[in-house]
Amino acid sequence: MGRLTLGYFLRRFSIFLVTIWLAATLIWIIPRLAPGDPITAMVGRMIRQAGYVENSDIIIEGWRERFGLNDSLPVQYVRYLGNLVRMDFGYSLAYFPTTVGEIVGRALPWTVGLLLVAVTITFFLGNFLGALLAWRGTPKLVKYLIPVGMIFTSIPSILAAIFLLYIFAFFLDWFPLTGAYKAGMTPSLSIEFITSVIHHGTLPALSVVLVSFGYWALGMRGMMITVEGEDYMHLARAKGLNPLYVLYRYMIRNAILPQVTAFAITLGTLVSGQVLVEYIFAYQGMGNVIFSALRNQDFPVIQGTSFILILMTALAVLIIDLIYPLIDPRISYERS
Amino acid sequence: MTTSWNQPPVLKVRGLKVYYETPKGDVLAVDGVNFDLFKGETLGLVGESGCGKSTAAMGILQLVTPPGRVVDGEVLLEGHNLLGMSEQALRAVRWIKLALIPQGAMNSLNPTMKVSAQIKDAIIAHEGKQANKGIKPRILELLTMVGLPGRVYDLYPHELSGGMKQRVCIAMAIALNPTVIIADESTSALDVVVQRVVAQTMLKVKDALGVSMIMIGHDMGLMAQMVDRIAVMYAGKIVEIAPVKEMFAEPKHPYSQLLIESVPSLKERKPLKITEGITHDPRNPPPGCIFQLRCPFVMDICRVQPPVMRETNEGQLVACHLYPESVDGSLINVADVARNP
Numbered sequence: 001m002g003r004l005t006l007g008y009f010l011r012r013f014s015i016f017l018v019t020i021w022l023a024a025t026l027i028w029i030i031p032r033l034a035p036g037d038p039i040t041a042m043v044g045r046m047i048r049q050a051g052y053v054e055n056s057d058i059i060i061e062g063w064r065e066r067f068g069l070n071d072s073l074p075v076q077y078v079r080y081l082g083n084l085v086r087m088d089f090g091y092s093l094a095y096f097p098t099t100v101g102e103i104v105g106r107a108l109p110w111t112v113g114l115l116l117v118a119v120t121i122t123f124f125l126g127n128f129l130g131a132l133l134a135w136r137g138t139p140k141l142v143k144y145l146i147p148v149g150m151i152f153t154s155i156p157s158i159l160a161a162i163f164l165l166y167i168f169a170f171f172l173d174w175f176p177l178t179g180a181y182k183a184g185m186t187p188s189l190s191i192e193f194i195t196s197v198i199h200h201g202t203l204p205a206l207s208v209v210l211v212s213f214g215y216w217a218l219g220m221r222g223m224m225i226t227v228e229g230e231d232y233m234h235l236a237r238a239k240g241l242n243p244l245y246v247l248y249r250y251m252i253r254n255a256i257l258p259q260v261t262a263f264a265i266t267l268g269t270l271v272s273g274q275v276l277v278e279y280i281f282a283y284q285g286m287g288n289v290i291f292s293a294l295r296n297q298d299f300p301v302i303q304g305t306s307f308i309l310i311l312m313t314a315l316a317v318l319i320i321d322l323i324y325p326l327i328d329p330r331i332s333y334e335r336s
Numbered sequence: 337m338t339t340s341w342n343q344p345p346v347l348k349v350r351g352l353k354v355y356y357e358t359p360k361g362d363v364l365a366v367d368g369v370n371f372d373l374f375k376g377e378t379l380g381l382v383g384e385s386g387c388g389k390s391t392a393a394m395g396i397l398q399l400v401t402p403p404g405r406v407v408d409g410e411v412l413l414e415g416h417n418l419l420g421m422s423e424q425a426l427r428a429v430r431w432i433k434l435a436l437i438p439q440g441a442m443n444s445l446n447p448t449m450k451v452s453a454q455i456k457d458a459i460i461a462h463e464g465k466q467a468n469k470g471i472k473p474r475i476l477e478l479l480t481m482v483g484l485p486g487r488v489y490d491l492y493p494h495e496l497s498g499g500m501k502q503r504v505c506i507a508m509a510i511a512l513n514p515t516v517i518i519a520d521e522s523t524s525a526l527d528v529v530v531q532r533v534v535a536q537t538m539l540k541v542k543d544a545l546g547v548s549m550i551m552i553g554h555d556m557g558l559m560a561q562m563v564d565r566i567a568v569m570y571a572g573k574i575v576e577i578a579p580v581k582e583m584f585a586e587p588k589h590p591y592s593q594l595l596i597e598s599v600p601s602l603k604e605r606k607p608l609k610i611t612e613g614i615t616h617d618p619r620n621p622p623p624g625c626i627f628q629l630r631c632p633f634v635m636d637i638c639r640v641q642p643p644v645m646r647e648t649n650e651g652q653l654v655a656c657h658l659y660p661e662s663v664d665g666s667l668i669n670v671a672d673v674a675r676n677p
Contacts, residue, residue: 231443235505237399238438239458240430243423249457253448329492330447 009322016318021081023310027303028080032073039063089304094296100304103289108271108308110180111278111285113197115270118205123263125209126216131252133217134224137243146217153214158276161207165280168203175203178282204281208274216259223255230254257328264320268313345372346548347396347516352409354388354395357402361619365391365404367572370645373516378542378549380559380580382595383569386618389552390439392569393520396550397436398426414515431458435514437505437522437538444505445493452489455508462512478507481544482537499530503537510541517542518550523558535562556599560584565651568592571615571626574645578652588654590631625657633658 039060047053064070068079083089089100129146132138152160169177181187181196227233228251236250271286278287286305293301325331352369355362366388373379381389394400396411398418411418413433418426438444446454455475460466476486482503493501502522509517519538523531539562542549551563559566560580567577568591576589587593616622616629625631625638635657643655 231438232446234399235436235438235444235508236446238397238430238434238436239461239508240427240432241457241461242427245457245461249449250446254446257448328448329450330494 012318012321016314019314019317020311023314024081024084024307025077027306027310028077031299037064037069039067039069084307089307090300092293092298092301094292094298094301100300103301104286104304104308107284107286107289110283111271111287114180114201114204114283114285115208115274116267117201118208119212119263119266119270121205122209122213123216123259123266126213127220127252127256127259129213130217130220131224131247131255133221134228134255135247135251136228137247150214150217152210153212155211156276157207157211157274158280160211161204161277161280164203164207164210176200180284200283204274204277204283207277219262220255220259223258224251227251227255260327261320261324264316265313268316269309271309271312343375345374346414347373347550348410348412349373349392349396350410350412352392352395352411353407354391354400354404355407356391356404358619363618364572364621365618366395367621369395369409369569369572369574371567371574371577373548373550375548376546377565378539378551378563380563380566381550381552381569382554382556382559382566384554384595386615387569388572389569390520393436393518393550393552397430397434397518428462431514432462432512433515435509435512435517437502437509437517437519439520439522439524445501447493449492450489451491451493451496451504455504455511458508458511475507475511478511479504481510481541482507483533497530498526499534502526502530502534506534506538506541510545510547513545514547516548516550518552520552521554522551524553524555531558538562556596568595571618571621573626573655575627575656576652576654577645578654582649582652586652588648588652588659589627589656590633590658591627592654625655 043053043056043060043063047056053059068076071079087101089104092098092100092103095103129149132142133146155163165177169175176182176199180200181193182200185193185196187193233246233250236246275287275291277283278285279291282288286308289301290305292298293305349369349371352366353364354366356365357363369388369392371379381392383389391400391404394404395406395409396418398406398411398421400406406419409419413429416429418429418434421429445451449457452472452475455478456471459471459474472489476489479486479488484500484503484507488496488500488504493504496504505522509519522538523534526534535558538549538551551559553559563580565577565579566583567574568583568589569575570591576583576587576592578588583592584596587596616626622628622639623642624640625634625643628634628638631638637657641657643657645653645655646659647653648659
């Protein structure tokens with residue numbers, strides 16, 4: 001166990017950069033493997049719709065020039081990478097002249113805010129319940145009740161969302177049906193606005209928590225049972241330590257390690273949003289952006305969101321690489 | 337040696353029974369074990385794998401986990417019965433009176449805690465929170481006692497060798513100066529050189545502190561050098577207890593004889609003696625003597641009546657029909673017959 005060395009950080013960071021570069025290159029290459037080009041296809045669609053488009057050749061040629069498709073592939077590639085570095089993904093096709101950056105910039109905070117809270121709650125709740133399921137000191141009644149609570153795990157999140165909407169928004173009218181905040185409100189940092197955001201976010205967050213906490217609970221239970229069989233558990237009991245201390249410091253502390261890795265990866269994929277949940281609640285997050293981009297064949301938006309997703313996943317892996325040696329002393333910062 | 341034979345024993349085990357529940361009935365892993373442990377004494381508990389020695393240790397420590405359960409018996413530690421004590425009362429006794437040097441040296445330490453923290457938590461659990469200033473020198477002294485350098489204090493278990501980990505476990509066991517230490521195959525996972533060094537460390541520490549020790553193992557050679565008395569276990573029962581000299585000079589029970597004859601020798605190749613017969617189903621022991629199926633001297637009475645523990649000579653107790661009391665009260669010595677059937 002050593003402290004975080006500059007060498008280790010640089011090694012991990014270069015792996016991070018290489019990952020991003022490879023992924024970005026793939027996103028660039030794959031569409032270009034397909035025959036034809038998007039401009040011809042677009043003008044072709046216009047011709048089919050309108051019957052005849054005057055000077056279509058000139059239009060095609062002009063747009064090809066405008067989008068830089070006449071340059072050689074290496075030039076296009078370098079320009080593409082340059083744009084990525086500046087986070088410039090071009091214009092949305094469906095909402096021209098809005099840029100992809102603007103669309104993503106508007107949606108991303110909502111999704112990250114909603115899902116970060118939901119996924120974090122899920123992680124802690126799931127692991128806590130999983131630990132209780134495996135722990136010997138847990139009251140029998142709790143052990144029987146937890147699996148009952150986990151029936152939602154076997155339900156798709158859309159059904160859970162509809163179920164929650166029906167009970168709490170439609171029938172009981174405790175929560176609003178749609179939106180991220182009260183219509184007509186201007187986003188600000190006022191208490192009123194924040195309350196509205198929490199009020200609107202509760203059901204979407206709850207549907208994510210309900211559907212996925214069982215996954216963490218089962219994983220944690222398995223890990224706890226493995227740890228329970230370890231020799232150091234015997235010794236911990238023989239030492240006459242406080243059972244709660246043993247649970248926390250000996251069992252959970254060791255059982256949680258693989259869960260933390262899985263959590264980091266979950267956080268990375270979080271920016272793609274819960275497409276269906278966001279759609280059902282008409283929540284203005286990334287899930288909705290991706291959903292409508294796919295429907296409108298809005299390629300720049302798809303490309304931009306894919307890249308953000310890759311970036312976040314790689315970032316999450318980088319962060320976990322950097323903090324993992326702190327939570328598991330067996331992983332060393334030193335080069336082995 | 338500080339063993340005091342004439343004082344009351346510090347640990348009295350009476351009729352200890354630990355069974356494991358299986359779908360086809362209980363496995364009688366420990367089935368009525370009796371022995372005494374005196375102050376400063378080292379008692380060796382030997383027997384083949386699966387004979388119940390570790391289970392007996394867990395029974396004494398009250399650490400039997402499901403599917404196992406303590407069915408019956410008494411474990412009197414300085415007069416107090418550990419069986420039936422509440423978990424809370426038991427916790428107060430643990431480590432202060434009764435410490436464990438565990439079996440698997442490799443996995444007996446928590447991988448996510450520093451060595452010092454794992455010794456510290458035992459101290460704090462029983463003495464309450466205290467300043468690091470007081471505890472650190474104490475832990476360093478413990479480490480020195482078991483021959484570990486001070487730098488081990490800040491290391492994690494994975495940074496130690498097997499022998500070092502086992503020494504940490506010894507240091508941990510003596511941290512609160514317990515009355516009784518149970519060493520459960522503490523040296524079995526180590527190579528002979530390290531085994532010897534660790535065993536010597538254990539004896540040195542034991543003599544310095546005057547604790548009593550139960551040493552569980554299957555290595556008769558190592559036992560001969562380390563313990564004062566040996567108890568031989570077979571199929572959940574102790575079949576013979578004797579001072580180590582008598583046990584090796586004149587083992588009385590046929591199983592003890594076979595066990596001692598089977599100690600491998602460098603000078604000659606000899607066949608393993610204990611191969612005849614099979615062990616009975618531990619769920620369903622035969623009536624009479626438990627060793628009857630493998631005993632070379634099995635008699636009719638052995639199949640009917642279980643033998644009782646008898647003292648054949650000073651300090652040597654054996655449960656075998658070969659040593660009945662004769663009419664005049666003296667014992668018929670059939671040991672010679674037993675050795676040359």
